[in-house]
Amino acid sequence: MHYLNFSGFIKGAVSKHCSGVIAVALFVALIGSGVSASISAASALSAQPHHDQTLKYVNYFVERYHYRKTRLDDPLSSRILDRYLDALDANRSYFLAEDIESFEALRFELDDYLGSHNTDPLFSIFNRYRGRVIDRIDYALRLLQQPFDFSVDETYPFDRTEAPWAIDAAALNDLWRRRVKNDYLVLKLEGKQEEEIVDTLSDRYQQQRRRILQISSQDVFQTIINAYMSAIEPHTGYFSPRATENFKIRMSLSLEGIGAVLQSQNEFTVVQRVVPGGPAELDGSLRPGDRITGVGQGDGDPIVDVIGWRLDDVVDLIRGPKGSIVRLKIRPDPKTGKSESHILALTRDQIKLEEQAAQSMLLEVIGPVEVRRVGVIDIPTFYVDFDARSRGDADYRSTTRDVRSLISNLEREGVDGLIIDLRGNGGGALAEATELTGLFIDSGPVVQVRDARGRTSVNRDPNKGIAYAGPLAVIVDRDSASASEIFSGAIQDYRRGIIIGEPTYGKGTVQNLINLDPYSKDQEQPLGQLKLTIAQFFRINGESTQHRGVVPDFVLPGAGPDLPYGEKALDNALPFAQIDAAAFSRFADSGVNLEQLREVHSRRVIDDPDFTYLAGIRELDLALTQSTEVSLLENQRKAERDQRETEQQRIFDNLKNAYGFSDDADELSEDLPRDAVLLESARILTDMSIGSLGDRLVVQLVQDTTAPLANAEKHHNEIGQ
Incomplete structure (x- = not known):
C-alpha cells in the first residue's frame, strides 16, 4: 500500500431536493421523541466543523478513483442505511421496530444528505441508539436486584441477526430479562456465589454504560463513513486521525x-x-x-x-x-x-513491536534412517515502515528485510527445507508481497494489476538473485488474504514450492491510502485517511484470487469449523475475473510427483493423533456454531456443559494416550495439543526434498525463536503505547 496525494479543484455537491434542510429538521424531531432521558439534548453528539470537509473529499475520491464505478444515488443510499444500522445494532437488541420504521424516511434520502456533506440525520440515529443502550443497561442493572428462576423452561436467543426487531418495550424487556438471566447462569455454572455474580455483572454493565457515554463525535463520524464505504465494496474504508496513527504503528511495528x-x-x-x-x-x-x-x-x-x-x-x-x-x-x-x-x-x-514481526524456528524431521532440519518463518502481516522509507532511511523496517535476515540465520544453522507460514496473515503492503516473492525467484513477474480504466501493469521482482534456493513450502489458511495470496499464488505458479493448508480468503483487490490531512483548512485539525480500492490484482497465470483464493497443493483442515467464509461470503464483493497470463518461466523442474506425495501424506494423516484431535474439536465447534439460542434451564445447561466437557476430555485423552501419557497423569506435556498442520507440512516438505522417508515421521522442535508448537489462542484487547 502507498499513500496517495491528489490535488485538484473540488466542487461542493448540491442536494437534488431544495427542501433538504427542512427535511433534516423534521427527521431529527421525529426520531428525537421517546429517547432516553439519560441523553439530554445538551449531551447529544453532532458533526464537528471538519467533518463536512472530510466528507467532501471522501465523495470526491470515491466518485473519481474507486475501481467500481460509483454514484451516490438512491440504491446506494438504501445500502448505507442498512450497513449503518448493522454497525450500531447488528444483533437487534436495542432499537425497537418503531425506531426502524422512523428511519425508513431516510432510506432514499441519505445520498442527498451525504452529497451535501451533511451527516446530521445519521448522528440523530446514533443519539437514539445511545439512548436505547443506556435504557437497556439501566434495566439490566435493575434486574440484578431480583432473583431468577432457573427451573422455568425458556431459552435465550443469543443470535438475533436475522430476527425481527422488538415490537415494543415490553418485548425488548423480555429479551433483556432472558439475556441477563443467561449472563447470571453462565457465572452460576462456573461455581460463583450470588453476591459475586451480582457484583461481576454490575461491574460489567456499568463498564458498558461508561463506554457508550465515552463515544465521541469522531467515533460516530468514522462509523458513518465506514457504513458508506462498505456499502460500495468491502475493503474501502475510512481511518479517523487516531485510527490512522494506530494503522501506522501496525505497519511500521x-x-x-x-x-x-x-x-x-x-x-x-x-x-x-x-x-x-x-x-x-x-x-x-x-x-x-x-x-x-x-x-x-x-x-x-x-x-x-x-x-x-x-x-x-x-x-x-x-x-x-x-x-x-x-x-x-x-x-x-x-x-x-x-x-x-x-x-x-x-x-x-x-x-x-518485535512480537508482531516475522520470526523463525527450527524443526527436526526424524525418519527411520535420516534426520532432516526444516526452518519455519512465521509472517503475521506484510509490514513496512512507510514513513521511514519515504524519508530515505537506509535501515527502514519491512517484512522482506526481516525475512532475508531470518533466512541467513537459518542457513547458518543448516536447513534442508524452508516453510513460510502465512496462516492468519490478512495481507498488508503490496510492494512487500512482490519483494518477498523475489527472495525465492531469480527474476520475473510476480503479480498483474488492473486499474479502474482497464489498464494492466505487471509488478516484477525488483532485485535479481535468490536469497533461498532450496525446497520451499508455504502454509496458508482461510484467513490468509491479499498480499498472502499474491505471494502464495506466485510461488505456486512458478512451481517454486508447494502450498499447504486451506483455500485462502479470496481477496483480489488493491487499496491505496489517501492522506486527507493536506486538504484540511486548519492544519491543526487532521482529517484522517481514506482506504480506497483502486485496482484488482491477478496471478501471473491470469487468474484472479477474488472469491476463489489460492487452492493449496495439499489441502489440510484448519482449526475453525467448515462454514461459508471469506470474500465469497460477502454480498457486495467484486466478482471473479481473468486476464491473459504474463510471460514467465517456471522454476527448474524438480521432478516432484505431487500425486505420489499426496498418497504418502494421506496414509500418514489417517491415523495421525494430532489430526484426529483436530477433527474432533472441529466437530464440537461446528455443533456450537449452528445453534442460535441456549436453554435457561439450569439442569439442562449443566448437563449440556458436562457432556461437552466429557467429549472434549475424551478427545484429549485419546491424544495423550497416542503420545504415551496415561489418562490420570498429573503432568501433561505442554506441547499438547500440537500444531498438526505445521508438523505435517514439515513431513511433506521432507518427502518432497529427499523422497518419502516412510509413513511415520517424528517432528520435534530444535530451536524456537517464536511461539511453541502448542496451539495458543491470542486475544488482542489491549492497546500498546
Whole structure:
C-alpha cells in the first residue's frame, strides 16, 4: 500500500431536493421523541466543523478513483442505511421496530444528505441508539436486584441477526430479562456465589454504560463513513486521525512511548504487561496490574487525573516524541497489598513491536534412517515502515528485510527445507508481497494489476538473485488474504514450492491510502485517511484470487469449523475475473510427483493423533456454531456443559494416550495439543526434498525463536503505547 496525494479543484455537491434542510429538521424531531432521558439534548453528539470537509473529499475520491464505478444515488443510499444500522445494532437488541420504521424516511434520502456533506440525520440515529443502550443497561442493572428462576423452561436467543426487531418495550424487556438471566447462569455454572455474580455483572454493565457515554463525535463520524464505504465494496474504508496513527504503528511495528501494554478495567487504566527493551522495563518500577491514575507532561506540567477516561485517550497522553518525559501517577496492583500512589517519570523512546514481526524456528524431521532440519518463518502481516522509507532511511523496517535476515540465520544453522507460514496473515503492503516473492525467484513477474480504466501493469521482482534456493513450502489458511495470496499464488505458479493448508480468503483487490490531512483548512485539525480500492490484482497465470483464493497443493483442515467464509461470503464483493497470463518461466523442474506425495501424506494423516484431535474439536465447534439460542434451564445447561466437557476430555485423552501419557497423569506435556498442520507440512516438505522417508515421521522442535508448537489462542484487547 502507498499513500496517495491528489490535488485538484473540488466542487461542493448540491442536494437534488431544495427542501433538504427542512427535511433534516423534521427527521431529527421525529426520531428525537421517546429517547432516553439519560441523553439530554445538551449531551447529544453532532458533526464537528471538519467533518463536512472530510466528507467532501471522501465523495470526491470515491466518485473519481474507486475501481467500481460509483454514484451516490438512491440504491446506494438504501445500502448505507442498512450497513449503518448493522454497525450500531447488528444483533437487534436495542432499537425497537418503531425506531426502524422512523428511519425508513431516510432510506432514499441519505445520498442527498451525504452529497451535501451533511451527516446530521445519521448522528440523530446514533443519539437514539445511545439512548436505547443506556435504557437497556439501566434495566439490566435493575434486574440484578431480583432473583431468577432457573427451573422455568425458556431459552435465550443469543443470535438475533436475522430476527425481527422488538415490537415494543415490553418485548425488548423480555429479551433483556432472558439475556441477563443467561449472563447470571453462565457465572452460576462456573461455581460463583450470588453476591459475586451480582457484583461481576454490575461491574460489567456499568463498564458498558461508561463506554457508550465515552463515544465521541469522531467515533460516530468514522462509523458513518465506514457504513458508506462498505456499502460500495468491502475493503474501502475510512481511518479517523487516531485510527490512522494506530494503522501506522501496525505497519511500521514501532511507536514512540514508554513500552507498556494497557487495558481498561472498570474505570482504571491497568498495565497488562511491559514491552521488552522499552523504557518501562528498563526502569523496572512499572509492573503488570499497576493502575495509571494520572498523566503529566515533562518535569513541570500538572498531573491530569485519568480515572474513568477512555483507554485510547489515556494512551494519547502517554505517547509522545522520543526523548521527552512523561510522568505517571501509579496506584500499585491491589494484589500487592500496597495502596500508596507514587509518581514515575519515564523518558519516551522508540518501541519496536518485535512480537508482531516475522520470526523463525527450527524443526527436526526424524525418519527411520535420516534426520532432516526444516526452518519455519512465521509472517503475521506484510509490514513496512512507510514513513521511514519515504524519508530515505537506509535501515527502514519491512517484512522482506526481516525475512532475508531470518533466512541467513537459518542457513547458518543448516536447513534442508524452508516453510513460510502465512496462516492468519490478512495481507498488508503490496510492494512487500512482490519483494518477498523475489527472495525465492531469480527474476520475473510476480503479480498483474488492473486499474479502474482497464489498464494492466505487471509488478516484477525488483532485485535479481535468490536469497533461498532450496525446497520451499508455504502454509496458508482461510484467513490468509491479499498480499498472502499474491505471494502464495506466485510461488505456486512458478512451481517454486508447494502450498499447504486451506483455500485462502479470496481477496483480489488493491487499496491505496489517501492522506486527507493536506486538504484540511486548519492544519491543526487532521482529517484522517481514506482506504480506497483502486485496482484488482491477478496471478501471473491470469487468474484472479477474488472469491476463489489460492487452492493449496495439499489441502489440510484448519482449526475453525467448515462454514461459508471469506470474500465469497460477502454480498457486495467484486466478482471473479481473468486476464491473459504474463510471460514467465517456471522454476527448474524438480521432478516432484505431487500425486505420489499426496498418497504418502494421506496414509500418514489417517491415523495421525494430532489430526484426529483436530477433527474432533472441529466437530464440537461446528455443533456450537449452528445453534442460535441456549436453554435457561439450569439442569439442562449443566448437563449440556458436562457432556461437552466429557467429549472434549475424551478427545484429549485419546491424544495423550497416542503420545504415551496415561489418562490420570498429573503432568501433561505442554506441547499438547500440537500444531498438526505445521508438523505435517514439515513431513511433506521432507518427502518432497529427499523422497518419502516412510509413513511415520517424528517432528520435534530444535530451536524456537517464536511461539511453541502448542496451539495458543491470542486475544488482542489491549492497546500498546
